[in-house]
Amino acid sequence: MSKRGASDDLESHNKKTPNDPAPITEENDLDVGEFEDPYGDEFESDGEIIELDDNEDEEMDEEAANEKIEKLEQMEEQEESSIYLPHRSKPLGPDEVLEAxxxxxxMLHNINLPWPCLTVDILPDNLGDERRSFPASVYMATATQASKAKDNELIVMKASSLAKTLVKDEDEDDEEDEDEDVDSDPILDSxxxxxxxTTNRIRVSPHAQQTGEYLTATMSENGEAYIFDLSAQYKAFDTPGYMIPKSSKRPIHTIRAHGNVEGYGLDWSPLINTGALLTGDVSGRVHLTSRTTSNWVTDKTPFxxxxxxxxxxxxxxxxxxVFATADTEGYVRIWDTRSKKHKPAISVKASNTDVNVISWCNKINHLLASGHDDGSWSVWDLRNFTAKTNPxxxxxxxxxxxxxxxxxFNPLDESIIAVSSEDNTVTLWDLAVEADDEEISTQRKEIKELNDIPPQLLFVHWQRDVKDVRWHKQIPGCLISTGGDGLNIWKTISV
Incomplete structure (x- = not known):
């Protein structure tokens, strides 16, 4: 895991360690997950060990001893400063793990889950916006990819007492941490x-704070989409003794318009607070489901x-x-729900491979990002989209x-983008960084390792089999990502 600022070197620790799980610290017994201490491993040096006692010191040539000690220090320094970059580094060996x-x-916390999860989303809360103090609390929802279909679950969680994990220099003033519960163990309720x-994608309505309904949609591999109201689960986390009604453990509506065709596309409208949900499947169909005063209605005619x-x-x-879709034909298409023909208004060839994911910028609504199957990703200005030319x-x-x-896109900063990849990394990018900045240009000439690294790259976070990454809208810079071995809740000093 590595980090790089606009004028900083990339740093990473790639150490050979036993490929065993790190020690677990638990606040109490947990049914579905437990926190893992990311810094709990004890590292053993593979280098030579020099033991000096009084007698040996008298006999050993002092210069030779110093040379050996210096050599060991150089080896240790090289090991600690090794850089892991997905486009350059070799894959990890069977006995190697990457340590943060x-x-x-x-902040960096790991949550182990009983099964891998392909998707995650964050529940808006009532703890306030622009939260920067510690310990922190987050509410989230995920769903599993169990080995047996009957073992799958939707998991709602509250992670609290999330301590600050930033390591400071010895000479740095620690007064600001005196009032912060840095050493407390995290707590996980679920x-x-x-x-x-199996659930392919889960999304929480962005209007939960305003409406009091925690509408959460899941797109399943059997072709059905479910809408749950997680209000009771959210309430249970903060209300001692509250019993969740059995009805709250069932979907309030099931979308069957896709038949038995599997789907991945899923999104709630950020502007229609009554509830407007789009679902898309592998046969190319998109259905709109809206809520009336008494029921949910799915448009029978697909886009x-x-x-x-x-x-x-x-x-x-x-x-x-207006909405956008990404498809395996390599197109980004722009649609209007008012179209009687249910055809796209504009189709743009974005990649020669599949377009796997897209993101519409919260702050600048003419910017759209797309991520592709070949590992590349792009940012588009929708004002350049026309029916006659390919921008x-x-x-x-x-x-x-x-x-x-x-x-x-970072919902609080339109220039910051998070990208996850099958190369087991999440990268953070700052599009506001200019490649011709004099300071950056000078540094890149002096440090050869930076020559093939885009200056906009801020940070590289390693997570095995990472599938989904979401920004927390109320905690600036905080992300939650899901991978093969659980969830990561993290925040870098770069953002």
């Missing part, structure tokens, strides 16, 4: 809802352009009838060499 450098994280199938799979859907952040992206990067699995 705590000095580049402001509630589960049984599911019958359709081709038989290629709809991989992702994003509502516009500026117009409540070029305003930014394009091919740093990742494996498929992009998630992409997300």
């Amino acid at each position: 450098d705590p000095s580049v994280y402001e 509630e589960t809802i049984p599911l019958r199938h 359709f352009a081709s038989q290629h799979s709809i991989e992702d859907i994003q509502w516009s952040t500026g117009e409540n009838t 070029t992206p305003v930014a394009n990067y091919d740093f990742h060499k494996s498929a992009v699995t998630s992409i997300s």
Whole structure:
């Protein structure tokens, strides 16, 4: 895991350690997950050990001893400063794991789960916005990919007492930490809802704070989409003795318009607070489900352009009838729900491979990012989208060499983007960094290792089999990502 600022070197610790799980610290017995201490491993040096006692010191040549000690120190320094970069480094060996450098994280916590999860989302809370103090609390929802269909679950969690994990210099003033509970153990509370199938994607309505309903949609591999109200689960975390009604463990509506065709596309409208949900499947169909005064209604006529799979859907952040889709034909398409033909208004060829994911910028609603199956990703200015010409992206990067699995604009900073990839990394990018900045240009000339690294790259976070990454809208810079071995809750000093 590594970090790089606009004028800093990338740093990473890639150490050979036994490939065993790190020690677990538990606040109490947990049904579905437990926190893992990311800094609990004890490292053993593979280098030569020099033992000096009084007698040996008299006999050993002092210069030779000093040379050996200096050699060991150099080996240790090289090991600690090794850089892991997905486009350059060799894959980890069977006995190697990548350890986080705590000095580049402001917060890093791991949650082990009973099964891998392909998706995660964050529940808005009532703890306030712009939260920067510690310990922190987050509410989230995920769903499993169990080996047996009957073992799948939707898991709602509250992680609290999340301490600051930033390692400071010895000479740095620690007064500001005196009032912060830095050494407390994190607490994980959870509630589960049984599911019958693997969930490909989960999304929580962004209007939960305003409406009091924690509407949460899941897209399942059996082709059905479910809508749950997680209000009771959310309430249970903060109300001692509260019993969750049995009805709250069942979906309030099931969307069956896709038949038995599997789907991945799923998104709630950020502008329609009554509830407007888009779902897309692998046969290329997109259905709109809206809520009336008494029920949920799914439009029977699908939006359709081709038989290629709809991989992702994003509502516009500026117009409540406009949405975008990404598909395996390599297109980003812009649609309008008012169209009687249910055809796209504009189709743009974004990649020669599948377009796996897209993200619509919250703050600048004419910017859209797309992540592709070849590892590249792009940012598009939608004002350049026309029916007659195929535009070029305003930014394009091919740093990742494996498929992009998630992409997300920072909702609080329009220039910051998080990208996850099948190369087991999440990268953070700052598009505001100018490549021709004099300070950066000078540094890149002096440090050869930076020559093939885009200056916009801020940070590289390693997580095995990472699938989804989400920004926390109320905790600036905080992200939650899900991978093969659980959830990571993290915040870097770069953002």
